Amino acid sequence: MMDDAPRLWTRRRMLGATGGLLTASAWMPPVLAAAPQVKLPDTYAKTERERPGPPNPQPEAERVGWAVVGLGHLSLDELLPAFGQMKRGKLVALVSGDRAKAQAVAKQYGVPDKALYDYKSFDQIKDNPEVQVVYIVLPNSMHAEFTVRAAQAGKHVFCEKPMANTSAECQQMIDACKKADRKLGIAYRLQYEPHHRAVIQMARNKELGTLKLFTANNGQNQGEPNQWRHKKSLAGGGALPDVGIYCLSAARYFSGEEPVEVQGFSHSTPGDPRFKEVEESFAFHLRFPSGFQAHCTSHYSTHETKDLRLMGTDGWASMDPGFSYSGLRLRVGMKSKSFPKADDTVERSFSQPSQFAREMDHFSRCVQENVVPHTPGEEGLADVRIIEALYRSAQEGKAVKLEAAKKLDAFRGPPPKEEG
Structure with a gap:
């Protein structure tokens, strides 16, 4: 203890x-003494990428x-x-x-x-x-x-x-x-992941121009029919809420917008014991207030596929894989600044520490500093509401309109601080 x-x-x-004696509104978290920090001299030339330095964890x-x-x-x-x-x-x-x-x-x-x-x-x-x-x-x-x-x-x-x-x-x-x-x-581990955070920054800084289209595919081939993910009472649905939510969430956090119209298409192969209760695949289209659109697919019966592409008037950002726990690759394409008659396609590589460590450290910081998490309950609720609308669309065979949000990043807390 x-x-x-x-x-x-x-x-x-x-x-x-x-x-x-203290009321809830008066209570403030204690101020922690700054943890000891160790710094080492940089041994690389200025031509090399910057290193974050030692991790400097807090005392146990x-x-x-x-x-x-x-x-x-x-x-x-x-x-x-x-x-x-x-x-x-x-x-x-x-x-x-x-x-x-x-x-x-x-x-x-x-x-x-x-x-x-x-x-x-x-x-x-x-x-x-x-x-x-x-x-x-x-x-x-x-x-x-x-x-x-x-x-x-x-x-x-x-x-x-x-x-x-x-x-x-x-x-x-x-x-x-x-x-x-x-x-x-x-x-939402990917909202804390360095490659995804870089694309968010590019989108907010208009480096890709005006965002126009997002495409994403997230699929895997599920096995054991009796696992909980194939039970509607336990999972709530199939491919859409499990892997499709990554595509849905990415369209929202890359653009910062909330969809105003959604349309979904569900399919299950007759006779496949895995999909008696939940859908095998779910494709969907999202329309946003600015005119930005997203086309996404999610699958439970395809060989593993995890790609995405964000397209703007001035360039594009692509990841393949884009949703995995590790090994993410980011490529960016746009007109070359050095050679106006050429396009530049570059790969931007960031260190890839555990995505789970990053999100848990962020939440730990929020507890210590008494701040709102970047992905609070309201962010999760927003996705589930859209998923419900997509299921309704697939059942009714028509698009479903949603209420417009009043600002960008309407349901997210402050951006996460860099964890090194």
């Missing part, structure tokens, strides 16, 4: 220590404690290893319905046995002051329940996408966290 001095205080702990005692709920492929393959790259967060608890698996994983990552919970005992996490954030990595239908329970336990919540199966559940999650004065973030 950490001493009280270096540990970040929750609102509940602060109120208790002051006899309840000052990091935000995370509990991971659900120990499936994503958690074991990506999330838990990512804690080794984090600067501001640390793994302190696990939640799983399989006690033996939880104990084995706990030994691998140094989590004490007393910090293991199952889904029935989850509410006891309120008594563990080491846990400040709960990361929900469960089937989509369980997101709302465990977000509400985590908020009621006094914990901040980071939740996998899609946020929930319905917009009503999303709103329930937002309301529960607001009532508990806890932060809610949705795990």
Whole structure:
């Protein structure tokens, strides 16, 4: 257990220590002492790309404690290893319905046995002051329940996408966290990834001119028919909310706009046991207020495909792969400044630390500094509302109109700070 001095205080702990004299509006997070920083002299010539320098992680005692709920492929393959790259967060608890698996994983990552919970005992996490954030990595239908329970336990919540199966559940999650004065973030890892952030910056700076068209394809060939992703009650849908949401989200954050009209087309191969309850593929078209448009496809029965292209009047940015956990490649094409009779096509390569470490460090910073996450619950709700409209469009066989947003990046918090 950490001493009280270096540990970040929750609102509940602060109120208790002051006899309840501080109101919620008056409470402010404590100011952390600056972590020691190590700098090394640059050994490269000015012709070489800039290096970020040493990672300079925060001292262990000052990091935000995370509990991971659900120990499936994503958690074991990506999330838990990512804690080794984090600067501001640390793994302190696990939640799983399989006690033996939880104990084995706990030994691998140094989590004490007393910090293991199952889904029935989850509410006891309120008594563990080491846990400040709960990361929900469960089937989509369980997101709302465990977000509400985590908020009621006094914990901040980071939740996998899609946020929930319905917009009503999303709103329930937002309301529960607001009532508990806890932060809610949705795990849109690519909104923190360096290549995607570079394209966002190019779009905002008009380097590609006026944005006109976005195309994206995200597909994979699903196997086992009985997995939870093929159960509508658990997943809410098939290819669209699972992999199509990446295309949908990218069209929104690259342009900064919200669609005003959507049209969707769903298909499932008759007789395929994988797609008795959820769609095999979903193609969709989005129209935005400026005239910008997006054409996207999502698939559950194609060999892995993860490409995107953003096109403007003055140039284009393309990624293939564009949605993977690693190995992203960004190419940019536009008229050459040095040779006016030629086009330049360049590849921009950024370092590729764990996307999951980046998003979790961002949320840890938000907890420490009491700021709104870049991808709050409202951002997740926006996608789910559009997904509902797309399903309605596919069912009715016609386009569905949506209410226009009043500003760019209407549902996002401040841009993430660079994490090195």
